[in-house]
Amino acid sequence: MKIVTWNINGIKARLSGLSTYLKETSPDAICLQEIKSIDEGFPREVFEDLGYTVTTHGQKGFNGVAILSKTQPEDIQVGLPGDDDDVQARYLEATLVDGSNAVRLASLYLPNGNPIDTEKFPYKLGWMARLNAHARTLLNGEMPTILAGDYNVIPQLLDAKRPKAWTNDALFQPESRSAFRKLTNEGWTDYVRTCQPDTPEYTFWDYQAGAWQKDNGIRIDHLLLSPQAVDVAQGCSVDRFTRSWEKPSDHVPVWVELNFG
DNA sequence: ATGGTGGTTCAACCA
Numbered sequence: 001m002k003i004v005t006w007n008i009n010g011i012k013a014r015l016s017g018l019s020t021y022l023k024e025t026s027p028d029a030i031c032l033q034e035i036k037s038i039d040e041g042f043p044r045e046v047f048e049d050l051g052y053t054v055t056t057h058g059q060k061g062f063n064g065v066a067i068l069s070k071t072q073p074e075d076i077q078v079g080l081p082g083d084d085d086d087v088q089a090r091y092l093e094a095t096l097v098d099g100s101n102a103v104r105l106a107s108l109y110l111p112n113g114n115p116i117d118t119e120k121f122p123y124k125l126g127w128m129a130r131l132n133a134h135a136r137t138l139l140n141g142e143m144p145t146i147l148a149g150d151y152n153v154i155p156q157l158l159d160a161k162r163p164k165a166w167t168n169d170a171l172f173q174p175e176s177r178s179a180f181r182k183l184t185n186e187g188w189t190d191y192v193r194t195c196q197p198d199t200p201e202y203t204f205w206d207y208q209a210g211a212w213q214k215d216n217g218i219r220i221d222h223l224l225l226s227p228q229a230v231d232v233a234q235g236c237s238v239d240r241f242t243r244s245w246e247k248p249s250d251h252v253p254v255w256v257e258l259n260f261g
Numbered sequence: 262a263t264g265g266t267g268g269t270t271c272a273a274c275c276a
Contacts, residue, residue, distance in 0.1 A: 009276085010268045034276090036269060061269050062276095112276060152276095165262095206276090207266040250267080250276085 001098050001258040002026075003105065005148035005221055007033040007204075007251035011042060011066075017245055022050050025239070027255060028070050029096055031107030031148040035064035042066065059089040065107040065149070069096055073105075080108070082130035090127070101260040103229065104138065108149035113170030121170050124152070128179035132186075138226065139187055144258070145226040147188065150251065152220055153180040155190065158200055159219035171220060188224040191256055195236050203238055204251045212243055221254050234259045 004027045008014040011032070022030070030052075035042060037058045044054040047068050057078050058064035067073060073094035080091035093106040108131070113124030131147075138145050154172045157163045166172035184190055192201050202217025211217065225233055236256040243252050 013268060034268085036275095062274080114276075209262080209265060247267095 001028045001096070001103065001260070002255055003028060003103070003146060003148065003223075003258065004030040004253045004255040005033070005107065005150075005223060006030060006253040007109070007150040007221060007249060009034050009036070009249040009251065011035040011037050013247060014249055015043060015046060017242065017247065017249070019046060019050065020245075021239075021242060021253065022047070022052070022068075025253075025255075028098075029105060030068045030253075031105065032066040032068065033064075033107065033109035033150045035066050036062060037064055055092065055094060057089045057092040059087070063089045063109055065090060065092045065109050067092055067094055067105065067107050069094075071096055071098070080127065080130050081134050083126070086127075098260065102143065103258065104141070104143050104145040106145075106147045106149070108147060108151070110149065110151045110153065112152045113173075113176065116168065116170050116173060121173070124170055125175055125179065128176070132179065132182055135183055135188065135224075136186065142228060143226070144229040144232060146229050146256070147183075147224040148254075149222070150220060151180060151222045153177060153222075154218050154220055155180055155193070155222075158198075159202075161200070161202070161214075161216045161218070166218070171218070183224055187227055189227075189230050191223045191225045191230070191233060192219070192236050192238065192254060201238050202240075203254055205243060207250050221251055223254060223256050225256070229258070232258045232260050
């Protein structure tokens with residue numbers, strides 16, 4: 001079972017690129033972030049024609065997440081628990097069944113948090129605290145679980161081409177990195193970093209200043225696997241090639257292969 | 262580089 005996460009930065013602008021990607025790589029499920037669409041405006045037919053069931057949690061103009069899956073998802077959870085007043089569409093979770101096996105999968109779009117001297121940064125940290133609390137309950141379920149998405153966190157120096165440029169950025173603040181580290185400390189595996197301990201594996205390059213051409217990237221899109229998911233994980237990769245496409249997203253897909261044996 | 266590009270929606274916000 002191949003599972004992908006990709007911040008597509010607008011479903012309408014990425015209709016062609018995402019369709020091409022799905023045809024070329026044929027994943028069993030793909031978690032999307034920043035669909036920037038309401039549920040009713042999502043072009044579901046395009047993906048249903050490719051064999052996917054479309055589950056969305058959108059809002060107008062900004063944010064929005066989705067899961068496209070080749071099987072019907074079960075037990076769908078819309079929104080991150082812990083704050084009924086949070087209206088931003090950033091979290092969607094569901095169970096995918098593969099024969100006698102099942103995986104719990106979340107598509108998450110963690111708040112950017114910039115600028116750090118505004119209310120946006122505490123909102124990010126509060127969201128991360130809620131994620132940590134919810135992640136603990138997921139671990140207690142002892143089911144293969146994957147928290148996939150755009151975390152907007154640069155975990156380590158290795159994860160940025162120019163770490164100093166991010167010193168005052170919410171993505172690299174000690175508080176952001178500590179909250180991310182709390183997830184890994186409690187048992188979640190940052191799977192790409194585990195598979196590739198020594199290479200950067202960037203997933204995002206800014207549209208500006210020729211960042212892609214200079215490989216001035218950062219690694220902020222992550223696959224966090226529960227211990228039971230690590231048991232069945234058989235490799236992963238970052239599909240950099242999509243960044244060279246026409247009208248690319250500023251993020252690229254990241255995937256993991258599961259084999260239940 | 263305090264926004265140089267890009268998406269959504271339509272003047273401004275977000276990243």
